[in-house]
Amino acid sequence: MLKYTDYSIVFSEIPDEVTLAINLSNCPNKCKGCHSPWLMDDIGEELTNSALSNLIQKYEDEITCICFMGGDIDPKRVNELAQYIHDDWNQINVGWYSGKSENPDCISVKNFQYIKLGGYKEHLGGLNSPQTNQRLYKCLPNGEKVDITFKFQKKQL
Amino acid sequence: MSSSEIQIIKRNGKAEHFSIEKIKNAIRKAFLAAGSFATDEELTSILGRVHISSYMNVEEIQNQVEVALMAEKYYSVAKRYMLYRQQHSEDRDELDKLSFLIDYCNAENPATGSKFDANANVEQKNIATLIGELPKKNFIRLNRRLLTDRLKEMYGKEFSDKYLDLLNHHFIYKNDETSLANYCASITMYPWLLNGTSSIGGNSKAPTNLKSFCGGFVNMVFMVSSMLSGACATPEFLMYMNYFIGLEFGKDYYLKVDDVVDLSIRKRTLDKVICDYFEQIVYSINQPTGARNFQAVFWNIAYYDKFYFESLFGEFRFPDGSQPDWNSLSWLQKRFMKWFNKERTKTVLTFPVETMALLSENGDVKDKEYGDFTAEMYAEGHSFFTYMSDNADSLSSCCRLRNEIQDNGFSYTLGAGGVSTGSKSVLTINLNRCIQFANKRGMHYLTFLEEVVDLVHKVQLGYNENLKMLQEKGMLPLFDAGYINLNRQYMTIGVNGLVEAAEFLGIKINDNPKYAAFVQEVLGLIETYNKKYRDKNILFNCEMIPAENVGVKHAKWDREDGYIVTRDCYNSYFYAVEDNCLNILDKIRMHGEKYIKHLTGGSALHLNLEEHLNQPQYRQILKVAAKEGCNYFTFNIPNTICNECGHIDKRHLKECPNCHSKNVDYLTRIIGYMKRISNFSAARQNEAAQRYYENATVKEDCLKED
Numbered sequence: 001m002l003k004y005t006d007y008s009i010v011f012s013e014i015p016d017e018v019t020l021a022i023n024l025s026n027c028p029n030k031c032k033g034c035h036s037p038w039l040m041d042d043i044g045e046e047l048t049n050s051a052l053s054n055l056i057q058k059y060e061d062e063i064t065c066i067c068f069m070g071g072d073i074d075p076k077r078v079n080e081l082a083q084y085i086h087d088d089w090n091q092i093n094v095g096w097y098s099g100k101s102e103n104p105d106c107i108s109v110k111n112f113q114y115i116k117l118g119g120y121k122e123h124l125g126g127l128n129s130p131q132t133n134q135r136l137y138k139c140l141p142n143g144e145k146v147d148i149t150f151k152f153q154k155k156q157l
Numbered sequence: 158m159s160s161s162e163i164q165i166i167k168r169n170g171k172a173e174h175f176s177i178e179k180i181k182n183a184i185r186k187a188f189l190a191a192g193s194f195a196t197d198e199e200l201t202s203i204l205g206r207v208h209i210s211s212y213m214n215v216e217e218i219q220n221q222v223e224v225a226l227m228a229e230k231y232y233s234v235a236k237r238y239m240l241y242r243q244q245h246s247e248d249r250d251e252l253d254k255l256s257f258l259i260d261y262c263n264a265e266n267p268a269t270g271s272k273f274d275a276n277a278n279v280e281q282k283n284i285a286t287l288i289g290e291l292p293k294k295n296f297i298r299l300n301r302r303l304l305t306d307r308l309k310e311m312y313g314k315e316f317s318d319k320y321l322d323l324l325n326h327h328f329i330y331k332n333d334e335t336s337l338a339n340y341c342a343s344i345t346m347y348p349w350l351l352n353g354t355s356s357i358g359g360n361s362k363a364p365t366n367l368k369s370f371c372g373g374f375v376n377m378v379f380m381v382s383s384m385l386s387g388a389c390a391t392p393e394f395l396m397y398m399n400y401f402i403g404l405e406f407g408k409d410y411y412l413k414v415d416d417v418v419d420l421s422i423r424k425r426t427l428d429k430v431i432c433d434y435f436e437q438i439v440y441s442i443n444q445p446t447g448a449r450n451f452q453a454v455f456w457n458i459a460y461y462d463k464f465y466f467e468s469l470f471g472e473f474r475f476p477d478g479s480q481p482d483w484n485s486l487s488w489l490q491k492r493f494m495k496w497f498n499k500e501r502t503k504t505v506l507t508f509p510v511e512t513m514a515l516l517s518e519n520g521d522v523k524d525k526e527y528g529d530f531t532a533e534m535y536a537e538g539h540s541f542f543t544y545m546s547d548n549a550d551s552l553s554s555c556c557r558l559r560n561e562i563q564d565n566g567f568s569y570t571l572g573a574g575g576v577s578t579g580s581k582s583v584l585t586i587n588l589n590r591c592i593q594f595a596n597k598r599g600m601h602y603l604t605f606l607e608e609v610v611d612l613v614h615k616v617q618l619g620y621n622e623n624l625k626m627l628q629e630k631g632m633l634p635l636f637d638a639g640y641i642n643l644n645r646q647y648m649t650i651g652v653n654g655l656v657e658a659a660e661f662l663g664i665k666i667n668d669n670p671k672y673a674a675f676v677q678e679v680l681g682l683i684e685t686y687n688k689k690y691r692d693k694n695i696l697f698n699c700e701m702i703p704a705e706n707v708g709v710k711h712a713k714w715d716r717e718d719g720y721i722v723t724r725d726c727y728n729s730y731f732y733a734v735e736d737n738c739l740n741i742l743d744k745i746r747m748h749g750e751k752y753i754k755h756l757t758g759g760s761a762l763h764l765n766l767e768e769h770l771n772q773p774q775y776r777q778i779l780k781v782a783a784k785e786g787c788n789y790f791t792f793n794i795p796n797t798i799c800n801e802c803g804h805i806d807k808r809h810l811k812e813c814p815n816c817h818s819k820n821v822d823y824l825t826r827i828i829g830y831m832k833r834i835s836n837f838s839a840a841r842q843n844e845a846a847q848r849y850y851e852n853a854t855v856k857e858d859c860l861k862e863d
Contacts, residue, residue: 009740016773018742018781061520062742062781 002026002077005044007055009063014095014114014136015151017065022047022055024070024078029099033122039070047077049084056089067095067114075104082111101133109139127152166214168249175209180222187226187238203229254291261287285451293335300334307619320616327714328590329613330707332583332651333386339624339633340649341387341455342579343552344640346397349377351476356638357381367401371434374398375441382446382454384635388510390457392469392552392576395493399486400475402431411488431489432496439497443508456508459544459552460490462524464516468549469575472567491530498539502805505798505824511541516549517783532775535792538807542761542791545783552578577642580649580758582620584613585702587711588679589654589727593661593720602662603682610650610683614690614697617648621695644694649758650683651702653711656728661721666733668746676731680755687757700758703729730762741766742781750786762790767809769794795823 003025010021026042027034034040045051056066066085071078075098082094095114096107103109103117118134120126127134127149136152137145163175181200188195206225209218219242226235261271267282271290301321308317323329333340353362353373359380364370374394382389402410406418406427419425425433445451461469463483470481500506513531515522522528522545531543544552552575586609595605627633628643635641655676656666664672680699687697708727716722724735731747732739739747741764748762770778775792782790797806799813800820812819 009742011770011774012768016771018774018777059742061784062777064777 002047002071002074002081003042003044004047004051005039009059010067012152013069013097014065014067014093015148017093017095018063019065019067019095020055020059020063021067021069022052024068024073026073027070027099028073029119031099031120034120035126047081049081052081052084053088056085056092060089060092063092065093065095065113067097069097070099071096072099075100076106079107079111083108086111109143109145110141112139114138115145163209163211165209165218166212168215172212177204180204180207180218183238183241184222184226184234187234187241188231190237190241191231191233193234199229199231203231258287258291261290283451285445289451296335296337300331300337303623304331304616304619307623308616311619311622312615316612316615320612323609323612326590327711327718328587328594328609330585330587330651330653330711332585332702332707336386338384338386339581339646340385340579340583341389342381342385342635342641342646343390343392343457343576344381344579344635345577346377346391346393346640348639349373350397352638354380357384357634357640364401367398367405367434370398370401371438375438378442378454378456379446381635381640382456384633387580388455388457390459390579392459394458394509395460395489396470396481396486398434399489400479400481402489403482403485408482408485411485428492431492435493435496436500439500439506439509443506453508456510458509458511460494460511460513462513462515462522462527463487464523465514465549468516469552474567474569476569494534494539494541495537498534498537501539501796502807505805513541513543514549514552515543515545515779517545517547520784521780522783528779529772529776532772532779535775536769536772538769538794538796540791540793540796542789543779543782545779545788549575552576577640577645579641579646580698580700581624581643581646582617583649583651583700583702584617584620585651585653585707586610586613586683587654587715588652589657589661589711589722590715590718590720592658593715596661602658603678606679606682610686613650614648614686617650617697618690618695621648645696647696647698647758650687650697650699652680652683652699653702653707653729654715654727655679655701656731656733657723660723660733666731666736667739668743668751673751676752677755684755684757698758699756701729701731701756701760703761730760734765741778745778745781745787745790746785748785748787748790753786753788759789762787763793764790765793767794769808793825795825798822798824 005023005025007020007022010019011017013019013021023036023039023044024047025039025044027040030040068078068081078096082096085092085094093113094111095116096112097116098104099119101118103115107115109115114136116127116134116136118132121133124131124133126132127136130153132149132152135147135149138148139145164172165175167173181204184200184203185195188199203222203225206228207218207221223235223238223242226232226238261282264282267286271293301324305317305321308320324331348356349363351363353359353364354377355362357380359376361373361376362369364373374391374397378389378391406413410427414428414431415426417424418427418430442456443453446454466481466483466486473481475481494511497506497511513527515524515527515531517523522531534541586606588606591606591609592602595602598605624633624643628636631637633643636643658679659666659672659675662675664675666672683699687699691697708729709725711727712722712725724733728734730744731752732744744762744764748760753760764778770792782788794807795809797808797810797813798804798821799806799816799818800822801818802813802816804813804815805824806814809823810821813821
């Protein structure tokens with residue numbers, strides 16, 4: 001089971017997309033220096049298919065992507081939800097922010113357009129740090145994953 | 158009680174021990190001035206008629222002395238006493254001005270120092286800005302007198318008194334009362350193209366080439382602005398410039414901009430020549446202006462997509478019979494935007510305020526090339542407004558107002574009819590006070606509001622009559638010469654305190670049916686009256702005013718008078734600026750069709766973002782705006798300006814990327830204009846600090862809604 005605490009519309013997490021980000025709780029990774037430590041607690045409401053569907057319906061014509069923030073406690077369920085989105089909202093991309101360093105077997109890459117891997121390591125920094133251990137991959141239809149972490153490096157305007 | 162135990166109230170509001178000697182002295186002086194001498198006996202009989210009780214104020218006591226002198230039949234002494242009082246009151250007025258002068262000199266910045274009508278469009282306080290501040294109070298009195306005299310004549314004294322009563326009790330606010338001129342205008346430059354500035358009192362002939370166009374344009378904008386209190390929009394600026402470039406370098410000039418066209422040793426390319434003209438015009442117009450109290454003129458321009466251009470200028474002919482050319486104009490529009498964006502990293506350039514006019518269709522921008530380009534410019538950090546409409550039936554004439562276009566036709570004397578519009582005057586309703594007042598009286602707020610709405614329309618008709626009188630006396634050459642058409646200008650009804658009024662009624666400020674119904678009900682009422690009072694010579698619209706300083710004043714006055722006031726500056730948007738639970742899509746929706754449909758004069762949505770989005774993201778936001786019917790918006794990302802080395806960066810940074818100093822200031826919009834935050838008035842700086850800049854990353858403290 002997965003629980004969610006809140007959602008928001010974000011632009012920085014997934015480049016080029018207008019993303020509905022859903023914060024999932026009960027995170028097992030316990031990274032030191034986590035920017036949302038309360039998400040380690042078992043809080044919020046269950047993210048059922050209908051709860052997800054209600055959220056999406058609020059913004060379905062306006063967003064281009066939905067991203068699950070966390071959910072490592074039950075990756076199988078993340079995969080199911082991604083599948084559910086693809087079946088009903090084919091035009092919306094799906095992303096997943098995981099703290100694991102490897103893709104769990106229960107995750108089918110074809111259900112996702114973006115997957116972020118890697119726990120937060122304080123001394124290496126987040127995705128916009130040049131030394132980061134974290135990686136954001138773009139998942140291609142053929143199952144191939146392309147590393148697009150470079151897109152987080154701030155460019156001069 | 159002995160007289161020394163009695164406390165009286167001085168003019169400054171403070172209590173003081175009463176002193177009979179002070180009154181005696183004043184009476185003795187009046188006797189001396191009348192050429193006689195007051196005996197103790199006379200003093201006693203006069204003072205016998207004066208009754209002092211505790212907490213009486215000085216004016217009341219002096220009134221009693223006047224009456225006592227008359228009753229004792231010392232008429233010439235009474236006259237002297239009255240003259241003496243009058244003289245002192247004049248002295249006090251001067252003292253007030255003096256102390257204002259000192260306060261202004263000591264104020265942090267010009268906007269905080271300004272007593273009336275503060276705005277941040279002045280960089281520095283100096284002797285010229287002080288000269289502009291001093292007569293403001295007199296202008297307010299004069300304008301009020303002009304208007305109330307007219308109202309008495311049209312509707313009687315009772316009505317005029319009612320207007321003053323609502324004004325003095327802050328149910329309504331007369332905007333720009335410190336200026337005699339009508340408010341803002343989007344002008345047609347055709348009369349200038351035909352006759353130069355002679356018809357508006359200037360001495361320059363019609364422009365004949367690129368050089369005379371660029372030089373003459375600056376002069377013309379200065380002249381027009383000096384006869385307006387607000388903005389001057391020149392929606393045809395680039396179209397005319399394009400015409401003159403074409404005359405000089407051929408209609409296909411945009412295909413050969415890399416050619417060297419300057420035979421001087423500088424060997425400039427055509428592109429460089431054009432950008433040098435941009436520089437001449439933009440830098441000249443951004444100069445502080447003597448005639449406008451050291452403010453720069455408020456200059457606005459517009460860009461068009463292909464479809465907007467065709468419907469506004471499809472019939473247009475230059476005096477030589479030629480038509481404007483879209484391909485070269487499109488190149489010039491894009492070139493100007495790119496140049497201006499880059500130039501803004503060198504200097505703080507406030508003007509022109511730019512608006513991109515895009516036609517929408519089926520939930521997207523119709524001209525895809527311009528949709529992509531608009532998103533590209535936002536992604537490159539350029540700050541400008543977008544105006545979107547599904548029909549080219551309206552135009553934004555300044556950074557806040559949209560106006561419906563009355564006539565898209567073309568005439569050989571006035572040019573394109575569509576561009577001539579604007580607002581003659583704004584009169585604002587303080588909705589929060591009106592609604593709370595009605596509630597206190599046990600009245601339905603719509604009943605009271607309807608009275609106020611009806612009154613403001615009548616007052617605006619009075620203002621219009623005064624304007625017509627000025628025109629008859631030849632005081633408004635902009636109208637006579639055809640730059641502005643009096644009948645195509647709007648009388649604007651402003652609203653302020655809408656969010657606060659809804660909050661008072663217990664309505665949640667987010668996209669919900671109750672809030673939408675409230676907004677439609679209130680704005681719908683105003684629109685009903687706009688239509689009721691409209692005829693072929695007068696048009697009304699309704700605008701949510703930017704409340705540059707009115708929002709601060711209303712909050713202060715309402716709080717002082719015991720109304721419920723939850724913030725220090727009333728909102729200029731349909732959402733609360735400090736609410737961090739509304740995301741960018743919610744805000745667009747709250748400025749969408751459902752909310753703005755009765756807001757005929759518009760309100761620009763300012764989307765405050767912490768970081769820039771990239772091109773595909775801005776492009777998607779344009780689609781969202783088209784879908785939601787959010788027709789007027791911009792993005793604010795505070796730009797960083799280093800106080801040490803002067804470096805300007807389009808990003809919101811804590812440290813200067815150039816010299817690594819942490820002594821940085823930020824540029825953001827105060828209403829329409831990009832300004833340093835430190836130039837805002839103190840109260841506005843506070844509001845800016847509370848603005849929620851969407852972080853673009855996941856938020857922490859927003860619990861999910863129902």
